[in-house]
Amino acid sequence: MSRRADSVADLVGRAREGDARSVARLISLVEDESPLLREVAAALAAHPGHGHVVGITGAPGVGKSTLTSALVARLRRDDRRVGVLAVDPSSPFTGGALLGDRVRMQDHTLDPEVYIRSMASRGHLGGLAWSTPQALRVLDAAGCDDLLVETVGVGQSEVEVAGLADTTLVVLAPGMGDGIQAAKAGLLEVGDVYVVNKADRDGAQQVRRDLRSMLSHAARGEDDWAPPIVPTVAHDGQGLDEVVAEVARHRTWLVGSGELLRRRTRRARGEIEAIAVTALRSRWADVHGRHELDELAAAVVAGETDPYAAADELLGSVSG
Amino acid sequence: MSRRADSVADLVGRAREGDARSVARLISLVEDESPLLREVAAALAAHPGHGHVVGITGAPGVGKSTLTSALVARLRRDDRRVGVLAVDPSSPFTGGALLGDRVRMQDHTLDPEVYIRSMASRGHLGGLAWSTPQALRVLDAAGCDDLLVETVGVGQSEVEVAGLADTTLVVLAPGMGDGIQAAKAGLLEVGDVYVVNKADRDGAQQVRRDLRSMLSHAARGEDDWAPPIVPTVAHDGQGLDEVVAEVARHRTWLVGSGELLRRRTRRARGEIEAIAVTALRSRWADVHGRHELDELAAAVVAGETDPYAAADELLGSVSG
Structure with a gap:
């Protein structure tokens, strides 16, 4: 073994003990397509964890960031170890990232049981498909119970994130013509749990009604998952208990139905x-x-x- | 040669004479990924035309369809033969096409010198890159002087169409927060000619000012093309002379600078x-x-x- 291989093995070893610096270093190696990428991938494959991947997606302005932060806080109350990837889709032309409001996440940056990372999705073939799955494996090896992947910004990635997740939360909010927007963006076909955020605002009831009506048109078998609609007010934590409960219920369904294995196999294939x-x-x-x-x-x-x-x-x- | 090969050769022969049914049949063969696709491609390669590909893109609601129809009418006044592909991006999940308002194009359906075709871009790797270039070759072989490719609907394809075109028209209109939308969608980096449609409405001046300001930030060399901004009122033909003149001026620049060959080579590579x-x-x-x-x-x-x-x-x- 070369010194390099030792050093990757060391990093993975320390990451498995929960060392945040090693986790960060490993994610950088996969994100930058380092020459060590293959070694990292091989080392991680030997140490799969038990983490559940939750994708959080929706149009800009619905409060995804706030919801993600509130979800982290809620999961921490149950003493769960949480990893967060905030994926910034970059323009294929400039390579520049559209950065969202990450301020709220700073509440969690001092918590040693929370790993937070922003990633650019770059212009690669496959977009998110490229480095995000390896970054998730790093967080999984680090013993995270929940792996949250949030898309920041606009575009294809809103739907793409669904391909990465075990459970996809689609977030909507009143006052944005959201039902139609979600339909156009293909979001009504990818949600496992729908969250109507800003539920204390005018129009939230209407969004729930529209959503229920649109979802009722989907052809579904008796054993299929029927996506629930959960109202939240993320900034003060309202509804988060129910979001967590629905994610857990979905996970139970995924395991029981065999769909978890099918989703993960499809993901690996891509x-x-x-x-x-x-x-x-x-x-x-x-x-x-x-x-x-x-x-x-x-x-x-x-x-x-x-x-x-x-x-x-x-x-x-x-x-x- | 098999009978099949004869029949492809016959179709291409008749298409070259301008027979609309043969043109339509050939486009169907390439769009449906017929087993004859390779024969069609080989037969078309032997008969390149002289057509100039103009992409027409922009957010929904700016009047792309009306502009395309007005542009066809304007080009016909110069006795040019015109091909139009209206590309409907399909949801990757349903396969269904979001059809725009094609009614205005019916003005041209009886004109034997105008070929109009709607195409679905499907969920293929490469999206538009797949069947559209072959369909353009069919229209080119049929002797079209101008090949218009219009995107219908929403999403990635707005930018993708730029990859297919010799000259890309980006269409904006007042009252849609368009400058910012265009910037987010990456449209400010792909336009060769910017058209501010609905120029008779309130706010059109502001769109032009915003656009001029945003375009002025682009780094450009002395010999680079500086995209002009053309106001139009497409539904009554205002500004179309100038659009046609700017497209012609851009084509002259493309040929002189060697950029036409570079763009076409890049397109073929993709x-x-x-x-x-x-x-x-x-x-x-x-x-x-x-x-x-x-x-x-x-x-x-x-x-x-x-x-x-x-x-x-x-x-x-x-x-x-």
């Missing part, structure tokens, strides 16, 4: 595929010292070949 | 990659009669391997 495709892309960029893909693209533009024949040629040249 | 990855995915689903990817995913979930090692194994088994 992850493996994203890694394999990324590896291939870098091979295509450099086949026997030539940039084969560029040459093929130029031939397509010149009308010398078509893209299907070019793809065949590309696949032939990397599989030698 | 297309080849998407085809190659899709081919690999179907191989992964069936390696020597086993569903190798599923088995590897199960091993990752069980903690028997990690996703990087699994990806290596997957790539090893398809490259034999």
Whole structure:
């Protein structure tokens, strides 16, 4: 074993004992696609934990951040160890992150049983699928009971986060034309638990009614999970008991129905595929010292070949 | 040659003579991923046209559809042959298309020099990248001078369409908080020509000012294209002369600067990659009669391997 391997093993060992600095260092290694990434992945695979992944998603302005913070506080009252990933989708063009309001999370930064991390989802193929699952494995190895993944900002990632989670909370709030927005964004098809936040405001009842009506149209079998709707006022903790109870009930259903294994297998499949495709892309960029893909693209533009024949040629040249 | 090959050659031959039914049939073949797709692609590659691809994008409600229709009318006055693809992004979950208001396009459906087609972008890897470029090649082979690609609906595709176009029109309108929306959606980084539609309404001046201010922050070299801002009232044709003039001016710049070739090569690269990855995915689903990817995913979930090692194994088994 090289010194590097020892050092990854050391980091994983200390992370398993709950050392926050080692947890942070390991997440940085996976997020930065360090050359040690593979060692980290292999070391983590040997130490799966028991954490339950809860995705928290919804349109900007519904109070996801406040809800996440309130959920952390509520879970801590039960002495649960909690990991939080706040994922910032970056523009594919600038690479800059749209940072949300993380101030409330500072209530928890001094708690040694809470790990909080912001991550950028970058412009990778697969987006969230790339580094987030490995970061979750770090938190899982560190013995977290609950792994919260919150999306900050806008876009595809609102739906993508559902692919990462065991249980997906979709958060809505009155006064944002939310029912329709959620429907357009595909959020009505991914929620396991719907949270109507800001339930003390005008219109909250209407949001619940609209939501109930929209969800009732979904085709569901007798043994399928029927997503509950939970009203909350996150900033003063109202409704959080019920959110936690519904997440626990959903987990029981996931385990009993076999859906937990199916979801995790689907997640692993997407992850493996994203890694394999990324590896291939870098091979295509450099086949026997030539940039084969560029040459093929130029031939397509010149009308010398078509893209299907070019793809065949590309696949032939990397599989030698 | 088989009868099938003859029939593709016949279709392409008739499409080149401008036969609308053959054009429609060829687009259906590429959209449905027919087994003849490869033959169609090969036949089209041999007959590139001279068409200029104009992408038309922007948030819902700004009047993209009306603008597209007005642009068709304006181009017809110059006796140009026009192809229109209206791309409907489908939800990745339902497969259903969000159809926009296509009524105005009916003004042109009886014009034999105008080809209009709605396409679903489906849930494919690559989204628009998949069948739209082949559909554009069909229209190009049919001798269209202008190929308009309009996105209908919401989401990623607003930015994606820019990847398909030689010239991208980003459409905004007053009264929608549009500047900020456009910035969030990444539209300020993809426009070659900005159109402020509904320019007769209150707030249009403000949209132009905001837009000018936001665009002025972009880093641009002396020889770079500076995107113009064109006010229009699409429903009565106001400003369309200027839109057409700016598109023509942009095309001249694209050719002179070499950017046209660079954009088209980049587009072909993305297309080849998407085809190659899709081919690999179907191989992964069936390696020597086993569903190798599923088995590897199960091993990752069980903690028997990690996703990087699994990806290596997957790539090893398809490259034999």
